[in-house]
Amino acid sequence: MTPQHEGGATGGFDEAHRALRDLVMAATVRIHRTRVGYAPDGPDTFLGSGFFVAPNWVLTCAHVVSGGEGEEIAVIHQSGPQQASSVVLGEVATTLPHQAGQPPVGSWPAPDLALIRLREPVGHDCMYVSERPTTYLSEGKVLYAGWTVVSGQLQILDGPIEVQGTIGGWSTGVQMRLGHNDLPYGVSGGPVVDPLRGEVVGVLKSRSDHGQGGTCTGIERLRTLPVPQDAVTAEHEDVYQAVFHAHDRYHRDRQQPSDSRRPTWADAQQRLGARPGRTLAPGERTELLGRLAELPPPTGTRALLDIVDSLPNFEAPHLLPAPRAWRDGLGMLYENARDDGLLKLVIDYTMRVMRADRPLTPSSLDAEHALWDWVRQAAAGLDSGYRSSLARRREEWSALRRRQRTRGPDGEGATGEGRDRCGIAPPWSGAAPSTAPTVTPESGRAAAAGTGGHARVTPRLTVLLEVLRRGWEPDRCDWSVSLARPDGDVLRLHEAERTPVDRLSAEAAEPLAEAFRRCDAPGRPAALQAALPHLLLGLPVDTWQLRAGEPPLGAQRPVVVRCSDRDQLPDDGEYDIQDAGDHHERHDRWRWLHLHDARAEVLDCDDGVRQPVPALSDLRGLAHRTVPVLCRYGDHRYEDDAAALARIVHAGFGVALWRRRPGRPDDVCGEFHRGARKAVDDGGSTVLLPDLVHDVRARLRAGLTDAFWAEGIALYYDDPHQPLPGTGDLLEAP
Numbered sequence: 001m002t003p004q005h006e007g008g009a010t011g012g013f014d015e016a017h018r019a020l021r022d023l024v025m026a027a028t029v030r031i032h033r034t035r036v037g038y039a040p041d042g043p044d045t046f047l048g049s050g051f052f053v054a055p056n057w058v059l060t061c062a063h064v065v066s067g068g069e070g071e072e073i074a075v076i077h078q079s080g081p082q083q084a085s086s087v088v089l090g091e092v093a094t095t096l097p098h099q100a101g102q103p104p105v106g107s108w109p110a111p112d113l114a115l116i117r118l119r120e121p122v123g124h125d126c127m128y129v130s131e132r133p134t135t136y137l138s139e140g141k142v143l144y145a146g147w148t149v150v151s152g153q154l155q156i157l158d159g160p161i162e163v164q165g166t167i168g169g170w171s172t173g174v175q176m177r178l179g180h181n182d183l184p185y186g187v188s189g190g191p192v193v194d195p196l197r198g199e200v201v202g203v204l205k206s207r208s209d210h211g212q213g214g215t216c217t218g219i220e221r222l223r224t225l226p227v228p229q230d231a232v233t234a235e236h237e238d239v240y241q242a243v244f245h246a247h248d249r250y251h252r253d254r255q256q257p258s259d260s261r262r263p264t265w266a267d268a269q270q271r272l273g274a275r276p277g278r279t280l281a282p283g284e285r286t287e288l289l290g291r292l293a294e295l296p297p298p299t300g301t302r303a304l305l306d307i308v309d310s311l312p313n314f315e316a317p318h319l320l321p322a323p324r325a326w327r328d329g330l331g332m333l334y335e336n337a338r339d340d341g342l343l344k345l346v347i348d349y350t351m352r353v354m355r356a357d358r359p360l361t362p363s364s365l366d367a368e369h370a371l372w373d374w375v376r377q378a379a380a381g382l383d384s385g386y387r388s389s390l391a392r393r394r395e396e397w398s399a400l401r402r403r404q405r406t407r408g409p410d411g412e413g414a415t416g417e418g419r420d421r422c423g424i425a426p427p428w429s430g431a432a433p434s435t436a437p438t439v440t441p442e443s444g445r446a447a448a449a450g451t452g453g454h455a456r457v458t459p460r461l462t463v464l465l466e467v468l469r470r471g472w473e474p475d476r477c478d479w480s481v482s483l484a485r486p487d488g489d490v491l492r493l494h495e496a497e498r499t500p501v502d503r504l505s506a507e508a509a510e511p512l513a514e515a516f517r518r519c520d521a522p523g524r525p526a527a528l529q530a531a532l533p534h535l536l537l538g539l540p541v542d543t544w545q546l547r548a549g550e551p552p553l554g555a556q557r558p559v560v561v562r563c564s565d566r567d568q569l570p571d572d573g574e575y576d577i578q579d580a581g582d583h584h585e586r587h588d589r590w591r592w593l594h595l596h597d598a599r600a601e602v603l604d605c606d607d608g609v610r611q612p613v614p615a616l617s618d619l620r621g622l623a624h625r626t627v628p629v630l631c632r633y634g635d636h637r638y639e640d641d642a643a644a645l646a647r648i649v650h651a652g653f654g655v656a657l658w659r660r661r662p663g664r665p666d667d668v669c670g671e672f673h674r675g676a677r678k679a680v681d682d683g684g685s686t687v688l689l690p691d692l693v694h695d696v697r698a699r700l701r702a703g704l705t706d707a708f709w710a711e712g713i714a715l716y717y718d719d720p721h722q723p724l725p726g727t728g729d730l731l732e733a734p
Helices: 015-027 219-224 239-254 265-272 282-292 301-309 326-334 339-355 362-381 384-407 441-447 501-519 580-593 616-620 641-650 670-681 686-701 705-710
Strands: 028-033 046-054 057-060 072-077 086-096 113-118 141-150 153-167 175-179 191-194 199-207 214-218 462-470 473-484 490-500 528-532 559-563 599-602 626-630 655-659 713-717
Touching: 015 028, 015 046, 015 141, 015 153, 015 191, 015 265, 028 057, 028 141, 028 153, 046 072, 046 141, 046 199, 046 239, 072 113, 086 219, 113 219, 141 199, 175 199, 199 219, 214 219, 219 239, 219 501, 239 265, 239 282, 265 282, 282 326, 282 339, 282 362, 301 326, 301 339, 301 501, 326 339, 339 362, 339 384, 362 384, 462 501, 473 501, 490 501, 559 686, 559 713, 599 670, 616 641, 626 641, 626 670, 641 655, 641 713, 655 670, 655 686, 670 686, 670 705, 686 705, 686 713
Parallel strands: 462 528, 528 559, 599 626, 626 655
Antiparallel strands: 028 046, 028 072, 046 057, 057 113, 072 086, 086 113, 141 153, 141 191, 153 175, 175 214, 191 199, 199 214, 462 473, 473 490, 655 713
């Protein structure tokens, strides 16, 4: 469970373990419903267990507080066996999965976590929660604690329990299996503690119905809490940051000189022989985390991952879920670096955190200086060459902050390097970046006015959803979610097989949310490329919601469609599906569209009269500047829509627009024709179409009538210079 070179106890219930047990018991609470006419702390109102994860915050299972967000509950706690219990009211702040105030029908799905915010400040102890990147243990023993009813009386209990592997494999809902001990009713929501490192690694979720043991959810699943839409500039804007900043400051403050003779978590960890990352003493780790928690949090997961990726001689591991707070980035270093360079790696990480973009306030500058003091003390025993490089970097940091203070809050360094919302670089010298929330045809023409007459787009990470239809099971599909880098590399985060097509949006929600968290930058949401089989090109991915109550994906970010099975396009006798001309036609059309003006051409409607989509030979005869537009998709008047879209794809078109309107053949379509032509013809450059369509979807969502023409709009945007990775890899015979 714990590598030998990290230290740890050899067994037995010694003084160190007694100190650890006392700390765990003091922070474990019981949770009751508030019911008129009943004692708030009696067995009749008992719901389950929980623990203080930070001052005035309790972590438990969502099924324990099954009323959902906003539900009022009572938290009962006591700091020791000789202390009287205290009752304080709280409310459910958030749950995982996020239910937006509506609890699920039946049992709560994994990860089954809830955070309770107390309604008034009280004094209490807090657990120490691991910052390690993954806390799933395959073997060994852990400790647990919780409350239960014994002979009609509520009592706290604790003990060791054996780890017996995991449930869920590599899925996002993986849980740790526990066994060889009883888990009575009521302990759900209690802490699971690594006895060698002395830190909480999970939350008891369930008990077995057919024997001893149960399951545990890893503490790192809290990283999947909903992410704010805007840049995070203060911890109170993000529940995750608020909880763990308060957690780390609490434990740092407990290490300060005081009149209390009670041991702290760092004291217990020191007695256990724990040594985080094989280089820091528990007290050093606690002090560093406390100083990091004085800073504003990272602006987003992408900003944090960029810092980790920039570290020298360090290959960042692929972790699910990705880190979210400064403490998570530090935890990534512990188990993924060479023994001989870990202290330097920790210091390099800390220096990069100091330089990160953030609002410059007196308190943030003070926190940066305090972080430098930690670095200076930690580096005292390192070689002189490295200490000299730290001094140079410190001077560069000081000079950067002086320049930023001189320029004011609108200076380039204080606003994320001045990049605009859509990632479009200002095309002319001295141009100011766009800060408007809307991409309009006028702004598109301005962007296209640069060198070469076409817009320049800053390459960025995108999210790729790849779906493959199972030929022998047409109602099921195989799919994956990946990160697509500008250089063409693809990092796969999740894959699944035999998912019913009508369940795809629900099954893909959590992997997509994790992928977006890794890619999104403040004000610049990452685009989603939905690579779909030709028979499913009309799948309304842009209307999917990741969580109840959220806007659909198409209103949140650019969503485009690609074709994932070009090699399986149907042969209608007009062409050879292996025709090499298709490849050249596709590249030629794409290059022309992105170097010259484009023109929209409605193919299936003539002044409101439905007409068939032209044959392949006629489609190939259209000018290279043509962007096909389908107005009548969903009418099924002449042929199935999939065949029409497939012909457009095979004719070499990389860009096309259509609108979904099933069951509405008599709608007036003049506004759609005008809106589509305006978006394509007046947009300035085809490269701006994904952002233009995103903007009009957002305006439609906001109820602006000038965007009503775009109801059901879909954009096909399939760059031949970015081929899909491993097409067909998932499509294997069962």
